[in-house]
Amino acid sequence: DTAVSQTPKYLVTQMGNDKSIKCEQNLGHDTMYWYKQDSKKFLKIMFSYNNKELIINETVPNRFSPKSPDKAHLNLHINSLELGDSAVYFCASSQEPRSGELFFGEGSRLTVL
Amino acid sequence: GQSLEQPSEVTAVEGAIVQINCTYQTSGFYGLSWYQQHDGGAPTFLSYNALDGLEETGRFSSFLSRSDSYGYLLLQELQMKDSASYFCAVRDPQLSGGYNKLIFGAGTRLAVHP
Numbered sequence: 001d002t003a004v005s006q007t008p009k010y011l012v013t014q015m016g017n018d019k020s021i022k023c024e025q026n027l028g029h030d031t032m033y034w035y036k037q038d039s040k041k042f043l044k045i046m047f048s049y050n051n052k053e054l055i056i057n058e059t060v061p062n063r064f065s066p067k068s069p070d071k072a073h074l075n076l077h078i079n080s081l082e083l084g085d086s087a088v089y090f091c092a093s094s095q096e097p098r099s100g101e102l103f104f105g106e107g108s109r110l111t112v113l
Numbered sequence: 114g115q116s117l118e119q120p121s122e123v124t125a126v127e128g129a130i131v132q133i134n135c136t137y138q139t140s141g142f143y144g145l146s147w148y149q150q151h152d153g154g155a156p157t158f159l160s161y162n163a164l165d166g167l168e169e170t171g172r173f174s175s176f177l178s179r180s181d182s183y184g185y186l187l188l189q190e191l192q193m194k195d196s197a198s199y200f201c202a203v204r205d206p207q208l209s210g211g212y213n214k215l216i217f218g219a220g221t222r223l224a225v226h227p
Contacts, residue, residue, distance in 0.1 A: 031213055041198055043156065043217040056214055090155065097212045100146035100161035100204065107155055 003027050006091050006105040013081060014113055020077045021108045023091030031055075032074040033092040033102065034066060043090070049074055081112045115139045115208070117218035119201055124224045125191050133186045133221045135201035143204040143212060145177050145184045150220070151197045159186070159199075188223070196225045 004025045011019055025032060033056075034046040048056035049068040063079040074091060091105040117137045125131040135145065144163040148156040162168055162177035162184060174187040188195055198220040206212050 033213075033215075041150075041220050043200065043220075045214055045216070048213050050213065056209070094213075097204070097215075098143065098163075100144045100163075100202070100215070101158045102148075102156075102215060104155040104157070 004091055004093055004103050004105040006089075006108050008108060009106060010109050010111075012111045012113065015081055015083060017081050018077065018079045019081060019110065020075060021089055021091075021110075023074045023076075023105055025072055025091075025093040025103070025105075027093055027095065027103060028072075029093040029095045029103070030071055031094050031097055032068065032071070033094075034074065034076050035090040035092060035104075037088045037090060037107070039087070047074075047076075078110075081110075083112050086110055086112045115203070115205055115216055117201055117203060117216065119199075119218045119221045121219070122222045122224070124226065126226050127191055127193060129191050130187065130189050131191060131223065133188075133199050133201075133223070135184050135186075135218055137182050137184075137201070137203050137218075139182075139203055139205040139207075139216075141205045141207035142179065142182075143206050145175070146202045146215065147173075147175050147186045148200045148202060148217075149197050150200065156200060191225045193225050193227070196223060198222050 031050045033048045047066040052068045088107045092102040119135045147159040150156045160175040177184040200220045201218045
């Protein structure tokens with residue numbers, strides 16, 4: 001059973017399009033995250049939700065909109081895609097943030113042409 | 114601001130021992146984590162140090178010195194499968210998002226050769 005699952009795994013799209021990535025975790029964790037990993041492998045936090053409440057909203061263009069319908073799901077919608085949005089987007093979850101342990105999904109590789 | 118520094122690349126041979134260092138600058142500090150990521154894969158948690166000293170988990174150990182703002186990951190009896198990127202990460206409770214925000218270093222790419 002996959003603990004944190006994301007779909008789709010790959011997205012290839014044109015500039016200006018809108019796309020969504022979905023994430024689900026079956027670990028019963030309260031906190032979920034979106035991280036962006038660029039071509040240099042730098043992992044940067046974008047958003048975090050705790051029990052459906054937005055608790056971290058980093059300096060991210062407002063074209064990016066997260067949504068958490070319940071504590072097991074966290075989706076990411078991106079409007080008007082730009083070339084610079086090409087990256088791997090990772091969803092993650094944690095039960096006890098102070099433990100330093102996050103459980104990551106397999107990532108969604110977004111390529112904007 | 115916050116910064117974490119780790120070497121960009123390390124090379125070693127099978128069976129050897131390698132140490133990956135991480136120094137951090139943060140306003141506050143709540144523990145140092147280490148993650149492994151194979152090419153095309155997801156980051157996976159390796160270890161966490163909240164207090165000074167050495168934590169051992171099998172072939173991997175992690176060390177923290179809070180007074181020096183420094184930690185390292187020690188990999189022993191290296192195997193080919195250890196070739197991956199290794200990230201240190203910290204939590205700074207003084208940032209917005211506090212304990213929930215895990216900030217990653219740029220990663221160290223470890224290449225293990227026969």
